[in-house]
Amino acid sequence: MSVSVPAAxxxxxxxxxxxxxxLGEFGLNMMAISCGDTTIVVDAGAMFxxxxxxxxxxxxxxxxxxxxxxxxxxxxxxxxxHEDHIGAVPYVLPHIxxxxxxxxxxxxxxxxxxxxxxxxxKTVAVRPGDVITIGPFTLEFIRVTHSMPDCxxxxxxxxxxxxxxxxxxxxxxxxxxxxxxxxxxxxQLGAEGVLAMFCDSTxxxxxxxxxxxxxVEDGFEEIFTSTEGKIVVATFSxxxxxxxxxxxxxxxxxRKLAFVGRGMNENSVIAQRLGHLHLQSGVTIKxxxxxxxxxxxxxxxxxxxxxxxxxxxxxxxxxDHRHVKLVEGDRVVISARAIPGNEKSIxxxxxxxxxxxxxVVTESSKHVHVSGxxxxxxxxxxxxxxRPRYFVPIHGEFRQLARHAKVAGFVTRGLPSxxxxxxxxxxxxxxxxxxxxxxxxxxxxGRILIDGTRTGEVDDEVLRDRRHISIDGIIxxxxxxxxxxxxxxxxxxxxxxxxxxxxxxxxxxxxGARVVSSAIAECSVxxxxxxxxxxxxxxxxxxxxxxxRTGRRPMVxxxxxxx
Numbered sequence: 290m291s292v293s294v295p296a297a298x299x300x301x302x303x304x305x306x307x308x309x310x311x312l313g314e315f316g317l318n319m320m321a322i323s324c325g326d327t328t329i330v331v332d333a334g335a336m337f338x339x340x341x342x343x344x345x346x347x348x349x350x351x352x353x354x355x356x357x358x359x360x361x362x363x364x365x366x367x368x369x370x371h372e373d374h375i376g377a378v379p380y381v382l383p384h385i386x387x388x389x390x391x392x393x394x395x396x397x398x399x400x401x402x403x404x405x406x407x408x409x410x411k412t413v414a415v416r417p418g419d420v421i422t423i424g425p426f427t428l429e430f431i432r433v434t435h436s437m438p439d440c441x442x443x444x445x446x447x448x449x450x451x452x453x454x455x456x457x458x459x460x461x462x463x464x465x466x467x468x469x470x471x472x473x474x475x476x477q478l479g480a481e482g483v484l485a486m487f488c489d490s491t492x493x494x495x496x497x498x499x500x501x502x503x504x505v506e507d508g509f510e511e512i513f514t515s516t517e518g519k520i521v522v523a524t525f526s527x528x529x530x531x532x533x534x535x536x537x538x539x540x541x542x543x544r545k546l547a548f549v550g551r552g553m554n555e556n557s558v559i560a561q562r563l564g565h566l567h568l569q570s571g572v573t574i575k576x577x578x579x580x581x582x583x584x585x586x587x588x589x590x591x592x593x594x595x596x597x598x599x600x601x602x603x604x605x606x607x608x609d610h611r612h613v614k615l616v617e618g619d620r621v622v623i624s625a626r627a628i629p630g631n632e633k634s635i636x637x638x639x640x641x642x643x644x645x646x647x648x649v650v651t652e653s654s655k656h657v658h659v660s661g662x663x664x665x666x667x668x669x670x671x672x673x674x675x676r677p678r679y680f681v682p683i684h685g686e687f688r689q690l691a692r693h694a695k696v697a698g699f700v701t702r703g704l705p706s707x708x709x710x711x712x713x714x715x716x717x718x719x720x721x722x723x724x725x726x727x728x729x730x731x732x733x734x735g736r737i738l739i740d741g742t743r744t745g746e747v748d749d750e751v752l753r754d755r756r757h758i759s760i761d762g763i764i765x766x767x768x769x770x771x772x773x774x775x776x777x778x779x780x781x782x783x784x785x786x787x788x789x790x791x792x793x794x795x796x797x798x799x800x801g802a803r804v805v806s807s808a809i810a811e812c813s814v815x816x817x818x819x820x821x822x823x824x825x826x827x828x829x830x831x832x833x834x835x836x837x838r839t840g841r842r843p844m845v846x847x848x849x850x851x852x
Contacts, residue, residue, distance in 0.1 A: 302325045302425065303324070303720050303722040304324045304447045304449045304452075304720070304721045304722070305321075305322070305719070305720050306320065306321075306322050306323075306487075306718075306719040306720075306721070307320065307321045307323070307354055307716065307718050307732045308713055308715050308716070308719075308734075309321055309350045309351070309352075309355075309716070309732075309734055310334060310350035310715055311332075311334060311683055311715075312683055312684075312690060312713060312714050313686060313687045313690070313715060314686060315336070315373070315491070315629060315685065315686065316334055316335065316336025316337075316348070316372075316373040317334050317335065317336050317349070317350050317373065317736070318332045318334035318373055318374050318683075318684060319331070319332050319334055319350045319377065320454070320487070320683070321354060321355065321358075322445060322447075323358065323361070324424070324425045324447055325424070325425060326361050326424075327361060327363050327424030327425055327426065328355075328358050328361050328362045328363065329364045329366060329423055329428075329445075330355070330364070330366065330381065331366050331443060332366075332367060332368055332374040332375070333349075333365060333367075333374070333375060333376075333377040333378045333380075333381040334350075334371075334373040334375065335347050335348060335349050335373065335377045337595075337597070345738045345739065345740060346739055346740060347376065348736050348737070348739065349377035349381075349736070349737050349739060350715075350734070350736065351733060351735035351736060352381060352384055353732075353733035353734075354716075355381070356384060359384070360386055362384055363385075363386060363387040363423050364385065364387040364388060364389070364390060364423050365378070365381060365385050365388075365389045365390070366389075366390045366391065366443060367389065367392070367395040367396070367399065368391075368442070368443060368454070368456030368457065369392070369395050369439060369440035369457060370391075370392075370397070370398035370399065370437065370439065370527060371525075374457070375398060375399045378399045378402055378403065379402050379403055379405070382408055385410070387423070388410065388411040388412060388413045389410055389411070389412045389413070390412075390413045390415050390421065390428075391414070392414065392415060392416065392430075392439035392441060393416075393439060393563055394438055394560075394563055394565060395439060396412050396414055397559045397562075397563060398527065398559065400412070401555060401559075415430050415441075416430065417430050417431055417441055417468075417471065426445055426446065426447060427445075427446040428443055428444065428445055428446075429443070429444040429446075430442075430443060431443075431444060431471050432468055432469070432471045432474075433455065433456060433457075433458035433470050433471070434459060434460065434461035434464045434468070434469070435456075435458055435461075435662075436459075436525075436528055436531075437528060437661070438466050438468070438529055438530070438565045439563075440458065441456060442454060442455045442456050442458065447484075447721070449484060449722060450482070450483070450484025450485070450678075450721065451478065451483045451484050452484060452485050453478060453483050453485070453486040453675060453677065454487045455488045455489050455671065457489050457661060457662060458470065458662070458663055458671075459499040459660065459661055460472070460498070460499075460663055460670065460671070462501065463503050464501070465502050465503060465533060465534075466530075466565070472671075472674065475671060475674045475675055476674045476675075478675060479674050479675045479676045479677075482678075483675050483676070483677040483678070484677065484679060484721060485678065485679040485680070485681060485711075485719075485721065486672070486677040486679075486681070488680070488681070488682060488683065490668075490682040490683060490684055490690050490692070490693040491685050492660055492662040492663060492664045492668075493664075493665055493668055493685070493689050493693040494665075494692055495660075495664040495665060496665055496666075497664050497665065498663075498664050498666050499659065499661075499662065499663055499664045499667060500659040500660075502530040502534075502659060503534075504656060505531070505657055505658065505659055506534055506538075508655045508656035509534055509535065509538055509622075509657060510538060511655065512622060512655070512657070513538050513541075513542045513544070513588075514542075516585075516618075516619075517584075517585055518585060518616065518617070518618030519579075519584040519585070519587040519588065519589065519615075519619045520544070520587070520588040520589070520620050520622065521589045521602070521605065521613070521615070521620070521621045521622065522535050522588065522589065522590050522621075522622045522624055523591050523592070523593050523623050523624065524590065524594050525625055526550065526552035526553045527556055528624075528625070529556070529560045529565050529566055531624055532557060532566055532590060533566055533567065535588060536566070536567075536569075536572065536590075538588075539588045543586065544585075544586055544587060544588045545572065545574045545578075545582055545586055545588070546568070546573050546574070546588055546590065547573070547574050547576045547578070547579050547588075547613075548576070548589075548590050549579075549591040549592070549605075549610075549612075549613055550591050550592030550593065550601035550602075551592070552592045553591060553601070557590075574587075576589070576612045576613060577611075579612050579613050580612060580614070584616065584619060589613055591605065593605075593638070594623055594635075595625070595627070595628055595631040595635060596631055596634025596635040596636075596638045597634070602621075602638060603638050603641075606638045606639075606641035606642045608645070615642065615645040615647045616645070616646075616647075617645075617646040617647065619645075619647045619648075620649075621642050621647055621649045622649075622650045623635070623639075623651045623657075624652075624657045626652070626658060629686070665696065669696065669700050672696075672697055672700050672708075673701075676701065676708070677708060678706065678708065678726075679709050679710075679711055679721075679726045680694075680697045680709070681712075681713055681719065682697070682712065687714070691712060694710045697710050698710055709726070711727065711728060713728060715734040715735075716731050716733065717732075718730035718731065718732050762785065762786060762788030762844070763785070763786050763788065763844045763846060764783055764785050764801075764831060764835065764843045764844070764846075765784040765786075765847070765848055766781060766783050766784075766801070766802075766827050766828075766845065766847045767782045767784060767850070768781045768805060768809065768823070768827065768847070768849050768850065769850045769852055770818070770820075770823065770850070770851060771851075772818060774814070775814040775816075775817030775818045776817075777806065777809055777810075778852055780802065781805040781806055781809075782802055783798040783801045783805070783831070785843075788841075788843045797838060797839070800834075801834055801835070804830055805831065808826055808827065808830040809827070820849045823847075823849050824847040824849050827845075827847040828845045828846075828847050831845045832845050
C-alpha cells in the first residue's frame with residue numbers, strides 16, 4: 290500500500306479517469322484512475338467472441354495505457370464477480386504492481402482464472418463499509434444489489450473530490466440474502482458532495498423498475514408443478530440467487546439436483562464454501578447419476594444459456610452429452626437474458642431441443658428471468674440522491690450511454706447546480722483539476738483477441754485470414770520441383786478444403802493443376818529453383834484461374850517441395 294502524498298501537493302494534482310472498456314459495448318468493463326504517479330484499475334472484464342471471429346476464445350481490453358504507466362499501477366479493484374468484470378484479470382495482472390482488492394466472492398471467482406494461468410497474486414478481501422488507502426486515493430466500499438451476492442459500489446476520494454463508481458446494480462428491495470442496497474449511504478454522499486459519478490447504463494432504455502430476484506419463484510414453481518419429465522435449467526453459473534431458487538424448489542418437490550458443466554460445478558462449490566448457496570442434505574447428485582433416477586425425479590442446472598458451442602446445454606441439445614439425455618416430457622428452461630450478438634447461437638440450440646420433442650421455456654413465455662441491472666426509475670433515484678457535479682454514463686452500448694445522458698440532464702434540470710454530463714467513450718481521458726472537469730485527450734484503447742487460454746493474441750491479419758477461409762475455403766497447390774534443374778517431378782496437385790464450386794470441383798482442380806504446370810513451364814530455370822518466387826507465381830496464376838472460373842477468391846497456399 291502506497292504512502293499518502295502531502296496534502297498541499299496532492300491538492301495540486303489532477304485526476305485522470307480513462308475508461309478502457311465497457312463504454313459503447315456490453316463487456317470489457319475496465320477503468321483506470323490516475324493521480325500523480327499512482328494509478329488504480331477498477332474491474333478487468335472480458336467478453337466472448339462473435340460469429341465473425343473464428344478461432345478467438347476470449348476478448349480483453351487493450352492494455353497499452355497500463356503498459357505506459359509501468360510501475361505506477363498500484364492496485365486492481367473489483368466491484369463483483371461477473372465475467373464482464375473479472376474475465377481479463379489474468380491478462381491485466383502482469384501490469385499491476387500491487388494487490389487485487391475485492392469482496393470474497395469476486396476474489397474466489399477471479400482466483401479460479403488465476404490458478405489456470407498459474408498466477409498467485411496478493412489479494413485483499415473487502416466488505417461493504419471497509420475503507421482503504423492507496424497513495425492519494427481513499428476507497429470506501431458500499432453495498433449494492435445485483436443478480437449475485439457480494440457486489441459493491443466504490444467511493445474514491447481524490448485530491449480533487451469524490452468519485453463514485455456504481456458497478457453493476459439494481460435497487461432490489463427484497464434481496465434474497467437480506468443485504469439491502471445502501472441508499473442511505475448514497476444520500477449521505479450526495480449531501481457531502483460528489484465530484485463525479487460513473488453509473489451503470491445497461492437498462493436505461495427499460496421503463497419503470499427492475500424486479501426483485503425473488504419474483505421468478507412463482508414461474509419456476511409452476512414449471513416444477515407441471516413438468517412430468519426432467520427439468521433442465523440453463524443459466525449463468527454465477528447467478529447464485531437463481532441457483533438457490535432452483536435448489537430450494539428441488540428439495541420442495543423431492544427432485545434430485547445435478548450441477549452440469551464445469552462452470553456450474555466450480556461456482557456452486559465456491560458459493561457453498563462462502564455461504565452464498567445453501568443445499569439441503571441429500572438433494573444433490575452427480576451428473577453421472579442422472580440416468581439412474583426416474584426423469585420426474587431430476588432437475589439439472591446447466592451451463593450454456595448463451596448457446597456456447599462447448600457448453601453443457603449445447604451438447605445436451607444434440608444428444609451428445611454423456612449423462613443427460615432429453616426425451617419427450619422433459620422441459621428446458623432458459624433463465625437468462627440473451628446477450629446482444631448471441632441470438633443466433635441461442636436459436637440454434639433451441640432448434641435442436643425442439644427436434645427432441647422437448648418443450649422450451651424462456652422469459653418471453655414465463656417469468657423465469659429478471660435482470661440484474663436497474664431500469665430507468667432506479668437510475669433516476671440514484672442520480673437524484675447523489676446529485677454529482679459531473680455525470681459519466683458507463684456500461685452499455687452508445688445508445689444506452691446517450692439515453693442515460695439525456696435522462697441525467699432531465700432529472701437535474703431546475704436544481705441549483707444541474708449536473709454536467711460527460712458522454713465519454715473508451716480511451717477518453719477525463720481530467721479533473723482545479724479548473725473543473727472535461728475530456729482532454731485520447732489514450733490507446735481497443736481489444737485484444739485471445740486464441741486459447743494462454744497461447745497468445747490474435748492480430749487483425751490472422752483474424753482476417755480466418756474469416757477469408759471460413760467464407761471461401763482454401764486451395765493448396767502442391768508441386769515437387771528438382772532444386773538443381775528446376776524440372777517438375779511428377780504432376781502438380783490442387784487440394785481443396787472448404788471450397789465448393791457450382792461445377793464439378795474435381796474436374797476444375799485437375800484443370801487448375803494443368804494451369805500450374807503451364808505457368809511453371811513458362812518460368813526460367815532461375816525462377817523455378819527459387820521457392821519464394823515459385824510460390825508467388827503459382828499463387829497468382831491459381832487465383833486468376835479460380836476467379837475466372839468460379840467468381841470466388843479462396844485462400845491459395847502453394848506448397849513447393851524441393852527434391
